[in-house]
Amino acid sequence: MRAGAASGWAPLRYPTWRRLFVGQLTSHVGTWMQLVGAQWLMIDLEGSALEVALVQTAVSLPVVVLALPAGALGDLVDRRRVLVASQSLALAAAVALAVTTFSGAIDPVTLLALTFAVGLADALRRPVWQAVQQELVPRELVPHAVALNSASVNAARAVGPAIGGVVVAAAGPGWVFAANALSFLAVLLAASTWRREPQPASRDRLRGAIWAGVRYARASPRMRRVLGRTFPFALFASALWALLPLVAARRLGLGSDGYGLLLGAVGVGAFAGVIAIPRLRAALGANGTVTLAIAVLGVALAAIATARAVVVGAAALTFAGAAWIAAVSSLNASAQTVLPAWVRARGLAVFLLTLQGGQAAGAALWGALAEHSVPTLPLLVAAGGLAVTAAVGLSRPVRGGEDLDLRPAVAWSEPQLAFEPEPAVGPVLVTVEYIVPQAAQPAFEAGMEPVGRARRRAGARRWQLFRDLADRERYLETFLVPSWEEYLQLRRRATLADLRFERRAxxxxxxxxxxxxLVAAEAAARMRDGQPSDTASTSPAERR
Structure with a gap:
């Protein structure tokens, strides 16, 4: 089934995904309710303006700080367990927040600390939840699943604050925190019913795993292109979320209830986007969908900046909501489809860090600009930036990995060794000698470029292709790996797409x-009489 021919709601046909999606939607609503409750409670506690602002920081900062470690953890540990652990932490923090509020023991420091704890749990959850999409639905439905997830966030953004405001006004913030605690139970119950298939255990360590994810993103042209489009998009699009309250209050003369209606218009647009995205992707492809969405969002920002009537602003926000979800979900889906399973959570953590970092930087930029002008100016500047970003996309298109076979390759033979090296032996120098007829050399050199990128993505350092000055037909490929254990990991990380490039060359x-x-000379020197030492070994040449 082609992704473009499927309904945008098709992922809901898969029971495990559906249960987790409903749990996530419930949790998102609870999170936005808590944000409103925490902000109003900080005001009631007579917190300073800085402390009130720090409530938002306590929610968002953990995502920026922990995105990469959380992504690495999601690739090293069973992802279902990470989901359960993160939601258990969030549940405990929300319960503690409700109890201390009901008991009157809450103070600004405790409020910020417990809000930060909930943010930590969210930071652990995000990359893992993104990474499990391909385990729960067929690969061709991943873009639809991502779109529905993005729609749930926007719907929660529209509904959660309104519900939270009503509950705070009627019963107090403690009940908002209690409701948020119950919302985490929905995810816990859904995750507990998921019977995940056993996955191969990773031998990576956390620090090395983090850098492996960054290294993969740097060495993947398609992932770099996704990230290169995501950051400027997030930077300019963040003006919508940063300045919409000012537009509602100062330009349209609305109160908090009117602001809630504007957010509702964004939510309506998001759901409309879910319906439209499959057809757009089928007609325009991933890059066409992203480019069109960014352009539409730019036009919507310009309309919002100049609107003087609420109905015009709400209409523009409906288009903005649809464009936002189309761009974010398409970029996210493109990132997912270029990442193999062994690095998927880490790669998506890099994507989330880029998206969140762009929004954080943009919010500060547009806020500072609005401080010395009116909201109209920064919104128009951001609209122009989105227009430029869309234009750049025409010459530097985003490509997903639907055409890549990212299943593990098993065709490599085991190295023939005289001695079995210890895992920590290193560095390891690998050389591959090729004899290439002169007529085939231009094609060979071009064909080795994707081979080099594949080696670097899998963990190789200092990859080079050399040509022998004494033999016109001799080429030597070389790369370093820090240890023998990491070399074996490099071999296990190769995909069928990588193997296809290598076989072609x-x-x-x-x-x-x-x-x-070969291993470093100082390691080889420790071997005595053909016996490997505790930390060193070497190997003869072999063919594979």
């Missing part, structure tokens, strides 16, 4: 390439 050689594995 090797087919141009006159005969089977010759591979050698």
């Amino acid at each position: 090797r087919a141009l050689a006159a005969h089977e390439p010759r591979t050698t594995h």
Whole structure:
């Protein structure tokens, strides 16, 4: 089934995904309710303006700080367990917040600390939830699943604050915190019913795993293109969320209830976007959908900046909501489809960090600009920035990985070794010798470029392709790996797409390439009489 032919609601046909999605939607609503309750409670506690502002910081800062470690954890540990642990932490923090509020023991420091704890749980959850999409629905439905997830966030953004404001006014913030605690139970119950298939255990350590994710993103041209479009989009689009309250209050003369209606218009647009995205992707592809969405959002920002009637602002916000979800979900889906399973949570953490970082930087920029002008000016500047970003997309398109086979490759033979190295031995120098007829050399050199990128994505350092000055047909590929254990990991990380690139280049050689594995001389010197030491070993040349 083609993604473009499927309904935008198709992922809901899969029971596990549906249960987790409903749990996430409930949790999102509770989170937005808590934000309103915490902000009003801080005001009731006579907190300073800085302390009131720090409530938002306590919610968002953990996502920026912990995105990469959380993504690494999601690739090292069973993802279902991470979901359960993160929601358990959020539940405990929300219960503690409700209890201290009901008992009257709450103060500004405690409020910020417990709000930060809830933010920590959210930071742990986000990359893992994104990474499990391909485990729960077929790959062709991942864009639809991402779109529905984005719609749930926008719907919660529209509904949550309104419900939270009503509950705070009627019963007090403690009941908002209690309701938020109950919302985490929905995710816990859904995750507990998920019977996840056993996955191969990762041998990575946390620090190395974090850098492996960053390294993969840097060495993947398609992932770099996604990130390169995501950051400017988030930077300019953040003007909508940063300045909408000022537009509502100062330009349209609305109160908090009117502001809630404007957010509702964004939510309506988001749901309309969910319906439209499958057809847009089928007709325009991922890049066309992203480019059109960014352009529409720019026009909507300009309309919001100049609107003097509420109905005009609400109409523009409906288009803004649809454009926002189309751009974010399409960029997210493109990132998901270029990431193999072993690095998916880490790669998506890089994506989330780029998206959140762009929004955080943009909010500060547009807020500072609005401080010395009226909201109209920064909104128009942001609209122009989105127009430029859309234009750049025409010449530098985003490409997903639907055409890549990212399943693990198992075609490599095991190295033939005289001694079995200890895992910590290193660094390891790998060389591959190719004899290439002169007529095939231009095609060979071009074909080795994706091979080099694949090696770097999997963990190789200092990859190079050399040509022998004494032999016109001899090429030598070299790369370093910090240890023998990491070399074995590099081999396990190769995908069928990587293997296809390598076979295409090797087919141009006159005969089977010759591979050698060498360790640092100081490590090899520890070997005595053909016996490996505790920390060193070496290997002869072998063919694979």
